[in-house]
Amino acid sequence: MNEFRYERAADAAAATQLGAHPAAKYLGGGTNLVDLMRENLERPGVLVDVTGLSAAIEEQAGGGLLIGAAARNTAVAEHRAVRERYPVLSRAILNGASGQIRNMATVGGNVLQRTRCTYFYDDDGARCNKRTPGQGCDALGGFNRIHAILGASDHCVATHPSDMCVALVALDAVVHLDGPNGARALPLVDLHRLPGDTPNVETNLHPGELITAVELPALPLARQSTYRKVRDRASYAFALVSVAAAVDVADDGTVRDARIALGGVAHKPWRASKAEAALRGRPATAAHFRAAAEAELADARPLRDNGFKVELAKRTITAVLQELTGVDA
Amino acid sequence: MPIAVNGSPAALPDDPRVSLLDFLRERLRLTGTKKGCNQGACGACTVLVDGERILSCLALAVQYEGRAVTTIEGVGAPDALAPLQQAFVGCDGFQCGYCTPGQICSALGMAAEARRGVPSAVTANLTAAGVDFTPEEVRERMSGNLCRCGAYNGIVEALRETFAPEFEPGPAGGARTAGAGR
Numbered sequence: 001m002n003e004f005r006y007e008r009a010a011d012a013a014a015a016t017q018l019g020a021h022p023a024a025k026y027l028g029g030g031t032n033l034v035d036l037m038r039e040n041l042e043r044p045g046v047l048v049d050v051t052g053l054s055a056a057i058e059e060q061a062g063g064g065l066l067i068g069a070a071a072r073n074t075a076v077a078e079h080r081a082v083r084e085r086y087p088v089l090s091r092a093i094l095n096g097a098s099g100q101i102r103n104m105a106t107v108g109g110n111v112l113q114r115t116r117c118t119y120f121y122d123d124d125g126a127r128c129n130k131r132t133p134g135q136g137c138d139a140l141g142g143f144n145r146i147h148a149i150l151g152a153s154d155h156c157v158a159t160h161p162s163d164m165c166v167a168l169v170a171l172d173a174v175v176h177l178d179g180p181n182g183a184r185a186l187p188l189v190d191l192h193r194l195p196g197d198t199p200n201v202e203t204n205l206h207p208g209e210l211i212t213a214v215e216l217p218a219l220p221l222a223r224q225s226t227y228r229k230v231r232d233r234a235s236y237a238f239a240l241v242s243v244a245a246a247v248d249v250a251d252d253g254t255v256r257d258a259r260i261a262l263g264g265v266a267h268k269p270w271r272a273s274k275a276e277a278a279l280r281g282r283p284a285t286a287a288h289f290r291a292a293a294e295a296e297l298a299d300a301r302p303l304r305d306n307g308f309k310v311e312l313a314k315r316t317i318t319a320v321l322q323e324l325t326g327v328d329a
Numbered sequence: 330m331p332i333a334v335n336g337s338p339a340a341l342p343d344d345p346r347v348s349l350l351d352f353l354r355e356r357l358r359l360t361g362t363k364k365g366c367n368q369g370a371c372g373a374c375t376v377l378v379d380g381e382r383i384l385s386c387l388a389l390a391v392q393y394e395g396r397a398v399t400t401i402e403g404v405g406a407p408d409a410l411a412p413l414q415q416a417f418v419g420c421d422g423f424q425c426g427y428c429t430p431g432q433i434c435s436a437l438g439m440a441a442e443a444r445r446g447v448p449s450a451v452t453a454n455l456t457a458a459g460v461d462f463t464p465e466e467v468r469e470r471m472s473g474n475l476c477r478c479g480a481y482n483g484i485v486e487a488l489r490e491t492f493a494p495e496f497e498p499g500p501a502g503g504a505r506t507a508g509a510g511r
Contacts, residue, residue: 001346003346004345004346005345006345006389006391027389027392029387030387030388030389030392031369031384031387034348034387034388034389035368035369035387038367038368047345049392051392074381074442074447077447077448078445078446078447078448083448083455083456084455084456087455090448090455091450091455094448094449094450094452095450097473098372098472098473098474099382099435099438099439099442099470099471099473100372100375100382100383100384100435100438100473101369101384101387101473103381103382103383103438104383104384104387104388234468234469234472235450235468235469235472236472236473
């Protein structure tokens with residue numbers, strides 16, 4: 001681990017002042033960043049501890065929730081309003097990592113965690129365009145069972161590892177930012193980038209910008225929402241495919257509205273807009289759920305080892321929609 | 330402000346690179362906390378901070394200034410085992426014993442989470458008042474602690490023996506009634 005200066009920020013203003021240093025990095029619970037520093041993949045000169053920022057979970061006037069960036073994952077998952085009104089978010093968080101890590105990890109840090117692509121981590125033995133731009137990507141022709149099937153490029157096929165972000169994208173969450181040029185808000189779905197030819201540029205954050213809060217808009221249909229994660233082990237493993245979904249079925253049996261996002265399939269939490277469009281106004285049947293899943297995965301580009309994800313994603317989307325609506329196969 | 334480790338104040342390291350794990354083992358010579366993977370994958374380094382379980386390998390010691398850390402040395406002593414430690418012995422819940430300090434600390438933190446009604450990935454009803462302390466719940470909640478010997482059945486049995494009575498419905502089960510108001 002390189003040497004660094006450690007600073008603890010009392011509030012967002014102090015944090016962004018310290019974070020303006022070009023070699024600064026913000027530190028949340030450390031469950032990803034400390035590991036990356038130990039592997040020499042992150043080499044900050046100044047580490048700005050932002051766990052002292054707001055961790056409050058506050059009701060908003062319009063019926064939404066404002067979650068401070070320093071809120072721990074456990075605190076969000078167990079919060080009564082989240083469990084009742086946004087169960088997909090509780091379930092996504094509880095499906096991620098372990099009890100110990102959820103007690104440490106913060107919401108802001110979770111959003112900015114980096115890929116778990118094994119080639120990205122293999123600094124000595126593998127080429128990686130995300131780690132060293134222009135070097136090449138050994139995942140492309142390598143063991144790419146865990147890699148992306150949607151939105152990837154010839155430069156990078158890594159996936160975003162967060163479960164929480166998949167739920168947040170389905171919920172139309174908005175990220176509140178503060179930085180050298182002032183405060184702004186950004187839909188979470190626009191925060192992370194697809195790899196293109198610059199996979200090393202992972203977000204649309206400006207230099208020195210800090211996540212201060214995540215806002216959940218009022219979304220009544222989210223009361224009927226859930227998260228399903230498919231992985232190699234029953235627990236404590238990253239997703240091969242995950243689905244966050246909320247659905248509202250009218251009295252006549254047609255889908256009034258739906259929110260779907262996928263994890264484990266792309267460089268960012270993937271909003272399944274095509275599936276949503278295919279569902280709206282159509283009868284809530286297993287056949288229509290399957291057709292919606294087919295529409296979303298039509299553009300899938302599997303690699304040598306991960307073709308199974310295409311069918312797995314279709315089946316998982318269909319199954320989750322059936323679970324939420326009580327529709328039998 | 331120092332860190333309180335098992336009730337005794339300890340001065341923070343000067344070098345911010347020192348993990349809480351190395352601080353405990355190398356500086357304070359509290360070697361009960363084990364260094365397994367050193368990357369957050371095995372749970373052998375689990376300690377309690379203000380009663381909550383965390384991974385000390387991914388924690389920088391400087392971040393925990395002013396906090397109260399409990400290690401396995403603060404849970405029980407060889408001649409005065411804590412009830413959970415005694416249950417591990419009785420249920421044959423360890424073989425090599427390397428992961429056991431982490432398992433014990435994790436279980437104490439896990440029980441505290443269950444007492445306040447924190448759901449898990451296998452909890453069917455997210456809005457239920459209390460936690461059903463079933464073997465399935467125990468396995469999911471303890472999944473951050475790996476045991477290479479595969480002593481899991483003994484570990485689950487020890488945890489159930491120690492904590493399950495608290496979670497049973499009725500006057501004897503405190504947690505369900507306590508959790509109902511939250």
